[in-house]
Amino acid sequence: MKKKLLAVLLAATMVTGLAACGSKDSQTAADSGTAAADTAAADSSAATDDSAGTTADSSDPWANVDTSEHVKITYMTTGDRPSGTEAKFEEMMTELNKILTEKVNAELEIYFIPWTDYLTNYNLTLAQMDGTVDLVGTGSDWLDAWPNSKNGAFLELSEDMLKTYAPKTWESVSPEHWDMCKYNGEIYMMPEDNYAQWVNHGFTYRLDWAKEAGLDKVDSWEDMTEYFRYVKEAYPDIIPWDSDGTHHTQLAGGWVASHTNFVALDGISSGALWGGTRDDLYTVVTPAYTDTDMMVEFAKTMKEWDEIGVWRTDVLNVGSTTNQDDYRVGKVAAEQHHTQTWTGLVSPTPQNKIYQDDPDAESGFFYFGQETGNVTAMTITHGAMAVSAGSANPERALMVYDLMRNDPEVYHLLCYGIQGVSWDLNDEGLRVEPEGYNNDTDNINGTTNYWWGRNDDLEIRSASMDWEKIDELYAEYDSLKIDYPYGQFIPEVDEIQAKISNVNETYVNYMKQIAFGKYTGTAEDIVAQMQAALKQAGIEEVTAELQTQLDAVYK
Numbered sequence: 001m002k003k004k005l006l007a008v009l010l011a012a013t014m015v016t017g018l019a020a021c022g023s024k025d026s027q028t029a030a031d032s033g034t035a036a037a038d039t040a041a042a043d044s045s046a047a048t049d050d051s052a053g054t055t056a057d058s059s060d061p062w063a064n065v066d067t068s069e070h071v072k073i074t075y076m077t078t079g080d081r082p083s084g085t086e087a088k089f090e091e092m093m094t095e096l097n098k099i100l101t102e103k104v105n106a107e108l109e110i111y112f113i114p115w116t117d118y119l120t121n122y123n124l125t126l127a128q129m130d131g132t133v134d135l136v137g138t139g140s141d142w143l144d145a146w147p148n149s150k151n152g153a154f155l156e157l158s159e160d161m162l163k164t165y166a167p168k169t170w171e172s173v174s175p176e177h178w179d180m181c182k183y184n185g186e187i188y189m190m191p192e193d194n195y196a197q198w199v200n201h202g203f204t205y206r207l208d209w210a211k212e213a214g215l216d217k218v219d220s221w222e223d224m225t226e227y228f229r230y231v232k233e234a235y236p237d238i239i240p241w242d243s244d245g246t247h248h249t250q251l252a253g254g255w256v257a258s259h260t261n262f263v264a265l266d267g268i269s270s271g272a273l274w275g276g277t278r279d280d281l282y283t284v285v286t287p288a289y290t291d292t293d294m295m296v297e298f299a300k301t302m303k304e305w306d307e308i309g310v311w312r313t314d315v316l317n318v319g320s321t322t323n324q325d326d327y328r329v330g331k332v333a334a335e336q337h338h339t340q341t342w343t344g345l346v347s348p349t350p351q352n353k354i355y356q357d358d359p360d361a362e363s364g365f366f367y368f369g370q371e372t373g374n375v376t377a378m379t380i381t382h383g384a385m386a387v388s389a390g391s392a393n394p395e396r397a398l399m400v401y402d403l404m405r406n407d408p409e410v411y412h413l414l415c416y417g418i419q420g421v422s423w424d425l426n427d428e429g430l431r432v433e434p435e436g437y438n439n440d441t442d443n444i445n446g447t448t449n450y451w452w453g454r455n456d457d458l459e460i461r462s463a464s465m466d467w468e469k470i471d472e473l474y475a476e477y478d479s480l481k482i483d484y485p486y487g488q489f490i491p492e493v494d495e496i497q498a499k500i501s502n503v504n505e506t507y508v509n510y511m512k513q514i515a516f517g518k519y520t521g522t523a524e525d526i527v528a529q530m531q532a533a534l535k536q537a538g539i540e541e542v543t544a545e546l547q548t549q550l551d552a553v554y555k
Contacts, residue, residue: 041418056547061167062399065092067105071393073400074109075133076133078122078143079449081112086423087313088442096413101109103407104399110448113268119144126153129390136388137452140187140381141266145239146490149188154386155394156186165398166190169453175381189384195454198339198477201250202367203241204327204346205334208360209234222302228310231333240308240333242323245315247336248515249508254368255298261374265486265546268493271511273539274546278374281485284547288507289534292527299514299523306517307538315516330354337366339473347466350439364475364476375477379484385452404454409484416460417444423460430463489553496545499538504531504538 082089097107111133113122121146125132132220136154138145148154151172162170169190193439203218205227210218213230217223231240249271256262263281264272273286288295305311312318327335328351335345345352346363354361369375385401387394401450403410416431421445424434433439444461493500513519519526 016056027400031203044322061402061470065164065399067393067396067399069105070101071106071396072109073106073134073397074111074132075135075137075400076111076113076125076388077137077449077451078113078115078118078386079509082444082447084440085443085447087181087462088417088444089447092413092417092444095418098411099407099413100400100403103403104398104433106396108391108400109192112449121150121537123153124286124387126390129153129388131388131392133388134391134393135401136386138381138384138386140379140384141384144174145181145189145381145384145386146267148296148386150490150555153391154188155391156188157190157387157398158187160191161395161398162187162510165395169402172406179381182488183490188221189381189386190405190453191380191485191538192383192385192451192453193380194454195383195459196474197378197454198474199371199382200367200375201254201336201337201338202327202342202365202370203334204342206231206354207362207364208358209333210364217364220366220371221255224366225301225304225308226247226267228305228333229308232309235333238331238333239312239367240310242321242332243311243324243336243516244318244321244323245311245512245516246379248511250336251302251515252288252298252511255301256291256294257369257374258371259294259297260287260291260469261372262287263374263376263482263485265489265491266379266484268546269489269500269507271504271507273503273507274543276485278482282550284543284550286543287537289531289539292531295514295527295530296523299519299527302525303517303519311516316512316518317453319450326352330357339365339477342473343470346469347464351522367473373480375480375482376485377477377481377483379487383451383454392511404450405455408458411458412460413453414448414450415445415454419441425460426463428463429460429498433462486550489550491546491549496538496542503534503539505541506533 018234018377045071093108093110097319100106100108105409111125113125126136126148137143139152140146140147145154159170173191173193177191178187181187181189181191203224204225205218207217209231210223210227213227215223215227218227223264228240231238253264253272261278262275262285263278265276265284266272268274271288273288274284277285324335324337324341324345326332327345330353335341342363342365348355354363367375385405387397391397412419417502419425420434422434422437422442423431426432507530510526510533514526514530
């Protein structure tokens with residue numbers, strides 16, 4: 001999901017889009033920032049106790065804010081609109097908006113950006129600056145947070161604004177974390193910094209089948225090779241991993257993480273070519289380009305996987321598969337995705353038929369970086385909420401977000417739906433399905449795609465999840481992790497964008513062949529060709545420029 005290349009490529013086009021809409025739309029980034037700052041002070045003095053929608057309750061953080069005008073706040077998020085559960089979704093939204101109206105005289109509407117060509121449509125919607133959206137789910141490593149901040153799509157959020165209109169959020173975020181949300185000294189987003197999640201990738205695999213192969217568990221790429229070979233021999237009708245052919249850079253990045261102490265810089269390219277090392281974080285290196293022996297070994301291993309039959313022979317032309325769903329029902333032996341996905345696949349949920357059909361079925365997780373203990377916690381701006389610079393009601397948008405993030409009743413509706421309909425609590429305080437629940441029509445969990453302010457203080461654990469296994473893996477990660485070290489580094493790539501694009505395109509074209517073992521000649525030959533092409537494309541010049549910029553921030 002981390003389309004880093006497209007993220008930086010779109011930054012330049014954003015400028016044109018914003019300028020083109022400027023004459024049509026009266027609300028520009030500068031106007032919004034000024035108006036918001038002015039109204040922050042004006043609202044405090046102009047509010048009256050008897051104004052409609054204004055309350056004088058001393059426990060109300062907005063007691064002195066004039067909310068007499070009812071407004072609609074549109075929240076934009078990536079993902080498809082709920083299908084099959086529309087009725088329960090609308091019921092939830094009705095209940096949610098009753099509460100929002102009571103508390104801040106506002107209602108919420110969700111604007112979904114479907115996954116198909118999502119980043120282009122996301123940026124085009126922002127660029128219109130016509131008040132279409134108010135709250136914007138964003139991310140620095142996959143949703144153009146910094147290019148959009150730089151190009152004026154997001155509103156500058158002053159400390160006074162945040163303290164006045166999002167007081168609980170302001171108090172809950174540390175000064176260090178607010179600093180990580182700044183561009184040129186101004187805050188542009190509110191981080192999701194109180195939610196434990198891991199999106200580092202790896203392979204979910206059938207642990208029971210690994211044990212059949214004589215493996216206690218899969219701890220290395222060598223073990224993974226042995227596992228795949230066994231599956232192909234013992235279950236010849238199964239495609240061990242029915243990849244759709246798009247996982248080439250994830251495989252390569254996983255190999256690098258497992259064989260070095262490389263820490264990638266987010267947001268430069270989809271191939272994550274540049275970064276530091278755990279023992280020298282601020283010296284830029286490019287292992288795929290400089291560590292020839294490691295990459296040759298990767299090419300040999302992937303050729304072996306291809307010969308074993310790990311994937312389809314035409315994997316590069318497949319386009320799409322149902323591998324994850326197939327894993328749930330025992331039709332494949334592995335799923336390559338992030339840890340959060342594994343937490344769902346390892347648990348005996350109704351969707352995971354393998355545990356119902358086979359009482360011996362188990363799922364393990366081989367995470368990339370496992371051999372070297374190379375684990376990096378993701379940036380707190382992987383999921384964040386911004387306010388569109390085109391919003392007509394930025395102050396009320398902040399108030400609504402403060403409730404979405406911090407109010408238990410609002411949070412539980414938004415995340416889980418109506419209690420007693422879409423979820424309930426058992427005697428242990430865990431979330432369960434109510435009597436008469438139908439997953440096809442009643443499931444609201446996750447349908448609002450609220451990935452920009454989740455809060456562990458308000459989360460209710462699902463009783464269907466295998467928390468013993470999940471907590472064990474999370475504890476292992478916590479014992480190994482370093483925090484993402486480049487949170488305050490915002491690369492200026494305009495002058496080197498052409499070279500970055502050429503380098504990344506070259507790398508991806510070669511990696512498609514290498515990562516699926518579809519190259520001709522020897523592993524040594526294909527790696528040498530790739531590295532020569534990367535040099536020609538300008539990888540050394542990009543590395544030098546990134547080093548200069550990194551030095552200016554950290555050295």
